[in-house]
Amino acid sequence: SFAGKTAIVTGSNSGIGLGVARELARAGANVVLNSFTDRDEDHKLAAGLAAEFGVTARYIAADMSDPDACRALIAQAGACDILVNNAGIQHVSPIEDFPVAKWDAIIAINMSSAFHCTAAALPVMRKAGWGRVVNIASAHGLTASPYKSAYVAAKHGVVGLTKVTALETAQEDITCNAICPGYVKTPLVEAQIPDTAAKYGMTEEEAVQKVILERQPSKQFATVEQIGGTAVFLCSPAADQITGTTISVDGGWTAL
Ligand code: NAD
Numbered sequence: 001s002f003a004g005k006t007a008i009v010t011g012s013n014s015g016i017g018l019g020v021a022r023e024l025a026r027a028g029a030n031v032v033l034n035s036f037t038d039r040d041e042d043h044k045l046a047a048g049l050a051a052e053f054g055v056t057a058r059y060i061a062a063d064m065s066d067p068d069a070c071r072a073l074i075a076q077a078g079a080c081d082i083l084v085n086n087a088g089i090q091h092v093s094p095i096e097d098f099p100v101a102k103w104d105a106i107i108a109i110n111m112s113s114a115f116h117c118t119a120a121a122l123p124v125m126r127k128a129g130w131g132r133v134v135n136i137a138s139a140h141g142l143t144a145s146p147y148k149s150a151y152v153a154a155k156h157g158v159v160g161l162t163k164v165t166a167l168e169t170a171q172e173d174i175t176c177n178a179i180c181p182g183y184v185k186t187p188l189v190e191a192q193i194p195d196t197a198a199k200y201g202m203t204e205e206e207a208v209q210k211v212i213l214e215r216q217p218s219k220q221f222a223t224v225e226q227i228g229g230t231a232v233f234l235c236s237p238a239a240d241q242i243t244g245t246t247i248s249v250d251g252g253w254t255a256l
Pocket residue numbers: 010011012013014015016017034035036062063064065086087088089109110136137138139180181182183184185186187188189
């Protein structure tokens with residue numbers, strides 16, 4: 001159990017982040033949810049987790065594209081035993097047409113936020129004498145697809161940052177690993193279905209089976225609960241000697 005431990009999950013008012021926060025709360029951790037909005041429904045998500053799992057849960061608004069806001073999130077949380085760097089966005093375009101603002105936003109949110117949050121969290125973990133950093137990378141942190149230049153670059157960067165973080169903490173009770181999901185059914189992926197169907201002139205169902213899950217040999221989406229369970233494992237005693245590596249949850253994608 002993670003009783004008394006505090007987990008901060010960036011980008012956790014939906015999708016994988018919320019699923020990871022739920023599984024950490026189920027395992028007994030107090031959780032800090034985050035996104036860039038500050039709506040009643042964001043705070044209600046935290047209240048719901050607290051009620052369901054009997055833990056302390058808070059929502060702290062912070063824009064992960066802003067380095068100062070990343071560092072302020074960790075400071076405001078007051079504790080950080082487990083840091084899950086999860087916030088991420090996607091944009092799909094050929095390199096020559098890729099909007100510069102989108103490139104900058106993806107690099108900032110998907111990659112640099114992990115650097116800033118880790119930089120702020122490590123001193124807190126060192127003081128506590130224990131810490132676990134889990135970076136949500138992607139199969140696109142290990143392989144590439146056309147038209148996803150910023151995303152693939154950022155996720156490869158996150159895998160690199162994971163290794164450096166692990167080396168800098170190797171002789172402390174701190175580990176850092178990356179989870180590399182294939183396709184997980186979340187709003188981020190659902191938003192790609194209509195575009196993909198239109199691009200290939202297919203129904204949405206065909207687009208899912210033939211295009212989106214083309215590289216996922218299982219032909220099934222992973223679930224947010226499975227990603228959350230993997231994060232819980234990486235924070236459990238069985239994983240104490242696992243550091244600086246990646247765990248794929250991708251239905252065989254990276255075996256192809
Ligand atoms: P999602 O859109 O459901 O969740 C993204 C989260 O990030 C949301 O909570 C959103 O509010 C938050 N976010 C976006 N911009 C932010 C900002 N500027 N500041 C703070 N929070 C911000 O998508 P998801 O699929 O759950 O993605 C979560 C992570 O998992 C991402 O890093 C994504 O790249 C990664 N991932 C997803 C899949 C997949 O198939 N869904 C596969 C591999 C990796």
